[in-house]
Amino acid sequence: EDQVTQSPEALRLQEGESSSLNCSYTVSGLRGLFWYRQDPGKGPEFLFTLYSAGEEKEKERLKATLTKKESFLHITAPKPEDSATYLCAVPGSGTYKYIFGTGTRLKVLA
Amino acid sequence: EAQVTQNPRYLITVTGKKLTVTCSQNMNHEYMSWYRQDPGLGLRQIYYSMNVEVTDKGDVPEGYKVSRKEKRNFPLILESPSPNQTSLYFCATIPQGSTDTQYFGPGTRLTVL
Numbered sequence: 001e002d003q004v005t006q007s008p009e010a011l012r013l014q015e016g017e018s019s020s021l022n023c024s025y026t027v028s029g030l031r032g033l034f035w036y037r038q039d040p041g042k043g044p045e046f047l048f049t050l051y052s053a054g055e056e057k058e059k060e061r062l063k064a065t066l067t068k069k070e071s072f073l074h075i076t077a078p079k080p081e082d083s084a085t086y087l088c089a090v091p092g093s094g095t096y097k098y099i100f101g102t103g104t105r106l107k108v109l110a
Numbered sequence: 111e112a113q114v115t116q117n118p119r120y121l122i123t124v125t126g127k128k129l130t131v132t133c134s135q136n137m138n139h140e141y142m143s144w145y146r147q148d149p150g151l152g153l154r155q156i157y158y159s160m161n162v163e164v165t166d167k168g169d170v171p172e173g174y175k176v177s178r179k180e181k182r183n184f185p186l187i188l189e190s191p192s193p194n195q196t197s198l199y200f201c202a203t204i205p206q207g208s209t210d211t212q213y214f215g216p217g218t219r220l221t222v223l
Binding site for chain 2: 044045049092
């Protein structure tokens with residue numbers, strides 16, 4: 001069964017304290033792994049797509065990496081405005097079916 | 111401004127009273143989808159539509175109906191809502207020719223008493 005698991009469930013960081021969020025997946029034939037950011041009371045906002053092991057993508061203080069079993073979202077020197085829930089997702093069976101993880105709630109303290 | 115809109119944003123209703131949550135997009139995207147988000151369960155796909163008059167079930171379609179009579183609209187219909195359908199609902203779209211970037215609406219918080 002296709003599955004996405006994110007850890008930790010919640011993470012509190014001091015401003016400037018770098019860390020990583022994990023997304024492990026079980027899917028037959030990976031056709032992409034997606035990262036989203038979700039602010040309270042809002043819909044998820046697309047961040048990155050990764051397609052193959054070894055691929056990396058960066059956006060400001062965020063860098064996403066992909067291996068054959070998991071993806072990491074590295075946050076370097078985070079700021080309070082990086083506080084949000086970060087979701088990862090993979091396509092399931094069928095072209096337009098998607099499976100989301102339960103997310104990591106990140107809180108960055110000033 | 112490119113956007114996905116949902117109405118209503120908040121709704122409290124009673125068991126069995128039919129309701130419709132509307133989703134509209136102004137980006138001419140072919141693909142539209144409905145999700146529900148529950149604590150501890152994450153986002154789960156309810157139904158999706160690849161184009162007008164083409165819809166398919168996601169992982170949790172029971173108790174829901176959809177229709178896609180025109181490209182810009184994709185309403186979610188609850189014929190007889192039950193308390194276990196209390197949730198936060200999101201509509202999403204994907205541009206033509208893409209399978210990755212989903213654009214989400216602002217969400218509809220539904221409470222069924």
